[in-house]
Amino acid sequence: MRTLAEQLTDTLVVLFGVSTLVFLLLVLIPGDPVDVVLGESAQAADRAAMRASLGLDRPLGERWLDFYADLASGDLGTSLIRRQPVADLIMQRLPATLQLAAAAFLIVVLIAIPLGILAARHRGRWPDRLAQTFALFGLSIPNFWLGPLLVLLFSVQLGWTPVSGNLAPGSLILPAITLGLSMAAITTRMMRSSLLEIESQAFLRTARCKGLGEVAVLLRHSLPNAMLPVITVLGMQLGSLLAGAVITEVVFAWPGIGSLLIDAIRQRDYPVVQGVVLCIAFAYVLTNRLADLFAAWLDPRVHEAN
Amino acid sequence: MRVSAIILGIWVIMALGGNLGSLEPNRVVLEAIFTPPSATHWLGADELGRPVFDRLLAGARVSLLVAVVSVTLSATIGIAVGLIAGYFGGLTDRLISRLIEVFLAFPGMLLAIAMAAMIGPGLDNVIIALSAMGWVGYARLVRVQVLALRQRDHVLAATALGRTAPAIMRQHLLPLVMAPVWVEASFGLAGAVVAEAGLSFLGLGIQPPDASWGSMIRDGVRYLLVAPHLVLAPGGALFLVVLAANLFGDALRDRLDVTSHSRP
Numbered sequence: 001m002r003t004l005a006e007q008l009t010d011t012l013v014v015l016f017g018v019s020t021l022v023f024l025l026l027v028l029i030p031g032d033p034v035d036v037v038l039g040e041s042a043q044a045a046d047r048a049a050m051r052a053s054l055g056l057d058r059p060l061g062e063r064w065l066d067f068y069a070d071l072a073s074g075d076l077g078t079s080l081i082r083r084q085p086v087a088d089l090i091m092q093r094l095p096a097t098l099q100l101a102a103a104a105f106l107i108v109v110l111i112a113i114p115l116g117i118l119a120a121r122h123r124g125r126w127p128d129r130l131a132q133t134f135a136l137f138g139l140s141i142p143n144f145w146l147g148p149l150l151v152l153l154f155s156v157q158l159g160w161t162p163v164s165g166n167l168a169p170g171s172l173i174l175p176a177i178t179l180g181l182s183m184a185a186i187t188t189r190m191m192r193s194s195l196l197e198i199e200s201q202a203f204l205r206t207a208r209c210k211g212l213g214e215v216a217v218l219l220r221h222s223l224p225n226a227m228l229p230v231i232t233v234l235g236m237q238l239g240s241l242l243a244g245a246v247i248t249e250v251v252f253a254w255p256g257i258g259s260l261l262i263d264a265i266r267q268r269d270y271p272v273v274q275g276v277v278l279c280i281a282f283a284y285v286l287t288n289r290l291a292d293l294f295a296a297w298l299d300p301r302v303h304e305a306n
Numbered sequence: 307m308r309v310s311a312i313i314l315g316i317w318v319i320m321a322l323g324g325n326l327g328s329l330e331p332n333r334v335v336l337e338a339i340f341t342p343p344s345a346t347h348w349l350g351a352d353e354l355g356r357p358v359f360d361r362l363l364a365g366a367r368v369s370l371l372v373a374v375v376s377v378t379l380s381a382t383i384g385i386a387v388g389l390i391a392g393y394f395g396g397l398t399d400r401l402i403s404r405l406i407e408v409f410l411a412f413p414g415m416l417l418a419i420a421m422a423a424m425i426g427p428g429l430d431n432v433i434i435a436l437s438a439m440g441w442v443g444y445a446r447l448v449r450v451q452v453l454a455l456r457q458r459d460h461v462l463a464a465t466a467l468g469r470t471a472p473a474i475m476r477q478h479l480l481p482l483v484m485a486p487v488w489v490e491a492s493f494g495l496a497g498a499v500v501a502e503a504g505l506s507f508l509g510l511g512i513q514p515p516d517a518s519w520g521s522m523i524r525d526g527v528r529y530l531l532v533a534p535h536l537v538l539a540p541g542g543a544l545f546l547v548v549l550a551a552n553l554f555g556d557a558l559r560d561r562l563d564v565t566s567h568s569r570p
Contacts, residue, residue, distance in 0.1 A: 013404065014404075014407050014408060014411055015411075017404060017405070017407070017408030017411075018408055018411045018412070020408075021408055021409075022420070025420055025421065025423075025424045026424070028421065028424040028425050029424050029425070030425060030426065136549065136552060136553070136556075137549070139552055140496070140545060140548040140549040140552050141545055141548075142500050142503060142504065142541070142544055142545065142548065144503070144504060144507045144520070144523060144524075145523055145537070145541035145544060145545060148523065148526075148527050148530055148537050148541070149537075149541070151530065152530060152534055152537075156530070156531060236413075239413055240413035240414050242413070243412075243413040243414040243415065243416040244413075244414055246415075246416070246419060246508075247415075247504055247507065247508065250507075250508060251527070261419070262508055262509075264423075265419075265422075265423040265508075265510065266509065270424075273420065273423050273424075277412075277416060277419075277420045280412075280413070280416055281411050281412050281413070281416065284411060284412070284413045285411045
């Protein structure tokens with residue numbers, strides 16, 4: 001187990017690398033970004049203004065240092081199209097994305113943990129096969145197809161839920177399922193294999209020998225141990241929900257940072273693109289590290305080692 | 307394994323066999339707009355009266371091409387980087403490991419979306435974006451194994467005999483690390499097919515009028531109520547190919563008896 005300080009330095013180094021990569025993405029724009037954004041027939045004054053606002057009139061190294069100075073003070077630049085600070089745009093859209101991600105996460109936990117337990121307890125029999133089939137289908141169904149399928153079934157055929165947007169009540173359900181299903185599939189597999197792995201351990205035999213019922217063994221001995229790797233996976237998924245939300249938000253016209261990103265790409269609003277990508281990657285790194293810390297804190301073996 | 311091999315075989319035949327027939331994926335027939343599937347129009351026609359079946363075959367070709375090329379590129383780069391990091395160790399390994407960590411900090415398709423946003427849409431750029439995202443998995447996989455293998459006797463013997471580093475990597479390390487790479491590649495194939503379709507669905511991949519399963523779904527969603535077959539056909543094809551590639555990967559993993567790091 002590494003010390004907290006080491007882990008913190010480690011995280012900072014990764015965040016530094018991530019932001020450098022996102023900064024360097026600008027270099028990939030083919031040709032002159034000013035031409036790309038404004039078109040070839042733009043006025044010279046407009047071109048010069050755009051050049052200055054993108055910082056293209058200065059050397060790359062200098063822009064890079066500026067980028068970090070701005071980043072440290074929470075400044076992600078200014079949108080070329082909306083003329084608003086990128087950080088403000090993200091903050092306006094973030095609540096909708098977080099709401100969607102939280103609902104999807106709830107679905108992941110509600111499906112995956114019971115299903116994984118069921119599969120492990122009935123290994124090789126039909127509940128297990130059902131869970132495995134669910135996991136395989138969930139992993140294989142692309143969310144931009146699942147979304148329209150759910151709309152077709154629940155909104156069009158049955159009329160239970162609204163087709164898109166986030167205004168009507170119940171509009172959260174289909175996007176949350178769309179976003180959460182593949183992660184529920186991965187977590188189901190993880191929960192199952194993690195429970196099966198500890199099944200052969202001596203402490204479970206001891207617990208059974210002293211006369212504990214199966215439910216008590218599960219709740220008091222199996223689950224707390226089997227949950228550790230599952231928590232790490234869940235933490236990883238919490239962050240990737242934000243990335244998965246990009247496609248889901250487009251499918252359901254959900255007004256979060258994912259649709260902000262795609263709109264910005266269409267309008268070639270590069271600072272917004274960089275800002276959103278950076279925000280999602282940072283969130284992903286941080287949730288991963290927090291989940292690792294949480295799992296370590298829960299694990300009694302780690303306490304003893306310290 | 308047999309079922310998945312059959313589905314993948316059909317995919318390849320759909321993609322390559324399209325050359326033989328007289329495909330007209332871009333022919334606009336206004337009288338045929340939104341024709342439902344029938345004996346003459348196998349999968350019906352789309353909002354411009356174009357035959358959905360022909361477009362499905364054209365889309366199969368795009369997805370096969372993108373998947374095979376990007377997986378090959380990703381694996382080649384990733385294996386090379388992983389061999390170098392694992393074999394040389396030390397500072398080289400630390401730098402490469404950092405780089406891998408940075409690339410792994412972009413969840414899902416985020417890096418491919420960001421790259422496609424900058425370099426623009428199109429077939430070549432999709433392949434570039436997917437390879438830039440894909441090499442990391444192979445590099446991590448190969449690096450870990452080489453670290454464990456490089457103190458083996460046969461490697462030490464080869465070093466003592468004065469074999470050069472590239473020769474040792476190619477002849478004494480590469481063959482031993484390939485089993486999990488094949489498993490990773492078959493999951494990678496599923497990932498690349500979904501990612502290409504996803505980028506095209508977002509408008510960042512294959513551009514109209516060319517057909518891709520992703521852009522067919524994107525266009526079809528607008529007419530979901532009138533003509534659901536426009537979404538069901540390409541999505542069904544996509545789902546089956548991805549399912550087959552995942553099944554194939556699972557079967558391969560069991561057969562080669564390797565533990566995959568990317569999937570529980």
